[in-house]
Amino acid sequence: MRRVAASARTAVRTAWSGLRTSPVTSGVAVITIAVALLLVGAFALLVTNMERILDRFGEELRVSAYLAPGLAPEAQEALRARVADVPGVLSVALVTRDEALARFRESRVARAALLDGLEENPLPASLEVSLEPAERTREGLAALNDELADLPGIEELGYGHGWVEGYARALGVVRAAALALGLVLGLAALLIVANTIRLAVYARRDEIEILRLVGASRAFVAAPFVLEGLIQGLVGGLIALGLLALFHVALVPSLRGGMELLLGDVTPVFLAARGMLTLVLGGAALGALGSAAALVQGES
Amino acid sequence: MRPRDDDAAHPGAGALVRLFHVSKSYQAGSWALRDVSLELAKGEFAFLTGPSGAGKSTLMRLVFAAEQPSEGQILVLGRNVSRIRPSAIPALRRRVGVVFQDFKLLPRRTVEANVALALEVVGTPTRQVRSRVFTMLKRVGLQHRRYHHPLSLSGGEQQRLALARALVTEPEVLLADEPTGNLDPDLTLEIMDLIVDAAARGTAVFVATHDHALIERYGRRHLHLEDGRLVQDTPGRGHRP
Ligand SMILES: Nc1ncnc2c1ncn2[C@@H]1O[C@H](COP(=O)(O)OP(=O)(O)O)[C@@H](O)[C@H]1O
Numbered sequence: 001m002r003r004v005a006a007s008a009r010t011a012v013r014t015a016w017s018g019l020r021t022s023p024v025t026s027g028v029a030v031i032t033i034a035v036a037l038l039l040v041g042a043f044a045l046l047v048t049n050m051e052r053i054l055d056r057f058g059e060e061l062r063v064s065a066y067l068a069p070g071l072a073p074e075a076q077e078a079l080r081a082r083v084a085d086v087p088g089v090l091s092v093a094l095v096t097r098d099e100a101l102a103r104f105r106e107s108r109v110a111r112a113a114l115l116d117g118l119e120e121n122p123l124p125a126s127l128e129v130s131l132e133p134a135e136r137t138r139e140g141l142a143a144l145n146d147e148l149a150d151l152p153g154i155e156e157l158g159y160g161h162g163w164v165e166g167y168a169r170a171l172g173v174v175r176a177a178a179l180a181l182g183l184v185l186g187l188a189a190l191l192i193v194a195n196t197i198r199l200a201v202y203a204r205r206d207e208i209e210i211l212r213l214v215g216a217s218r219a220f221v222a223a224p225f226v227l228e229g230l231i232q233g234l235v236g237g238l239i240a241l242g243l244l245a246l247f248h249v250a251l252v253p254s255l256r257g258g259m260e261l262l263l264g265d266v267t268p269v270f271l272a273a274r275g276m277l278t279l280v281l282g283g284a285a286l287g288a289l290g291s292a293a294a295l296v297q298g299e300s
Numbered sequence: 301m302r303p304r305d306d307d308a309a310h311p312g313a314g315a316l317v318r319l320f321h322v323s324k325s326y327q328a329g330s331w332a333l334r335d336v337s338l339e340l341a342k343g344e345f346a347f348l349t350g351p352s353g354a355g356k357s358t359l360m361r362l363v364f365a366a367e368q369p370s371e372g373q374i375l376v377l378g379r380n381v382s383r384i385r386p387s388a389i390p391a392l393r394r395r396v397g398v399v400f401q402d403f404k405l406l407p408r409r410t411v412e413a414n415v416a417l418a419l420e421v422v423g424t425p426t427r428q429v430r431s432r433v434f435t436m437l438k439r440v441g442l443q444h445r446r447y448h449h450p451l452s453l454s455g456g457e458q459q460r461l462a463l464a465r466a467l468v469t470e471p472e473v474l475l476a477d478e479p480t481g482n483l484d485p486d487l488t489l490e491i492m493d494l495i496v497d498a499a500a501r502g503t504a505v506f507v508a509t510h511d512h513a514l515i516e517r518y519g520r521r522h523l524h525l526e527d528g529r530l531v532q533d534t535p536g537r538g539h540r541p
């Protein structure tokens with residue numbers, strides 16, 4: 001136990017002096033990691049916001065179930081409760097005939113003249129069903145359709161197929177692109193970092209050889225390098241996070257105007273706590289892995 | 301006969317280093333060592349001589365498993381070095397002290413840290429490292445230089461530093477490759493006395509040298525290599541353990 005503790009102390013001390021005595025190489029590694037993570041982070045930020053926008057669209061995606069005329073208010077309410085229990089349904093809102101008429105009157109297409117001639121409200125009551133995010137697909141919609149079509153009291157279902165498919169496809173594309181690009185960026189970052197650290201290992205190959213000659217185990221030789229990589233990665237990750245936050249704060253006001261015009265009230269968000277943590281820890285992992293890879297490569 | 305580890309029944313079982321018909325070839329067609337057999341017992345001290353390129357350094361490199369023999373078997377401290385697992389090499393090297401011909405000091409660490417290295421690789425507790433390093437530096441007369449860096453030392457001081465690092469672990473085998481090459485006669489004797497002292501404490505010692513006066517003076521066992529062959533093995537004068 002004391003030996004392990006002593007070895008750990010030695011590794012920390014060696015890593016620290018390695019960082020101190022080669023500030024240029026360390027700096028290059030830190031900056032490389034920071035730049036790589038800044039790219040990954042910026043991309044993650046973009047994807048997060050795109051998903052949010054798509055989610056908003058998704059929330060507005062509703063299926064209208066038009067109710068049979070003459071259904072008593074209690075029966076309408078019972079039907080609402082029944083539909084709310086259908087699996088995959090997020091929420092159900094009852095729109096009475098009067099409400100439907102009021103909405104129509106407010107809408108832009110309504111012309112007062114069009115309604116003035118009518119003695120009676122021609123609009124049916126309806127249930128507005130929103131789906132859980134995972135169900136916002138063609139299959140989810142078909143399942144809902146099956147569930148609702150046979151319910152007594154429901155006359156007709158209305159929804160835009162095109163809408164749903166477009167939404168699902170857009171979300172699928174964004175996620176697949178995010179995954180693919182994230183992987184490519186991550187891999188590129190790992191290679192660049194491994195290469196940078198390989199130079200540091202190469203610069204110290206004499207030291208490594210001497211350590212081996214006096215009986216150092218592989219772990220003893222590797223530990224300070226991996227620790228150094230870890231620290232460099234941590235610092236690089238923090239720098240990337242700081243820069244990302246800076247850009248975000250600087251750019252959001254100018255972005256918001258344009259986005260509001262296009263998408264309504266959508267405020268760009270920053271990465272969630274988990275995303276930030278992932279970025280910084282990802283940097284540490286990148287540094288440590290890069291060092292390990294460089295060492296393995298250096299041995300052969 | 302296949303040599304076995306720790307074969308007590310075998311003649312020369314007390315030997316810490318045993319070579320059986322060892323040959324080493326770095327390039328096909330040329331031999332750095334040819335059919336060398338020898339044994340070195342606990343506390344035994346042997347000079348190794350021979351012209352440049354005779355194979356002295358190669359013999360030492362084989363003993364601390366920096367090279368594998370092309371033919372034959374080598375037993376060091378009961379381990380068969382000719383088929384040692386790479387993961388077992390560090391443990392062997394910690395029991396073998398080596399003074400390299402080119403010292404192999406770490407230029408970016410202090411004198412003290414260079415000696416400490418040999419203890420740190422075994423995970424020796426820090427406090428113990430400090431006191432043992434200090435004692436060792438005093439023995440080689442470098443205690444006043446302990447915060448200097450190796451490159452600011454003279455050739456002779458670097459050589460003494462290399463010896464300090466090799467001896468600080470109290471190794472069971474010491475290999476010194478021309479350890480007095482850069483020293484003036486007075487320092488040479490001081491260094492040699494340290495090495496002889498290590499042998500007296502039970503370390504098996506090989507010293508490669510060109511200095512025939514030393515061999516005369518110390519009267520120890522003398523192995524002479526020529527062209528990779530062991531051509532002469534003269535016992536010491538009354539020093540055989
Ligand atoms: N790493 C190596 N690669 C190829 N040849 C080597 C290597 N090391 C030593 N030799 C050759 O092996 C022979 C013995 O060398 P060495 O053991 O260094 O001799 P010495 O130490 O007695 O001067 C020489 O011919 C030398 O050129």
Ligand SMILES: [Mg+2]
Pocket residue numbers: 356357358401477
């Ligand atoms: Mg030599």
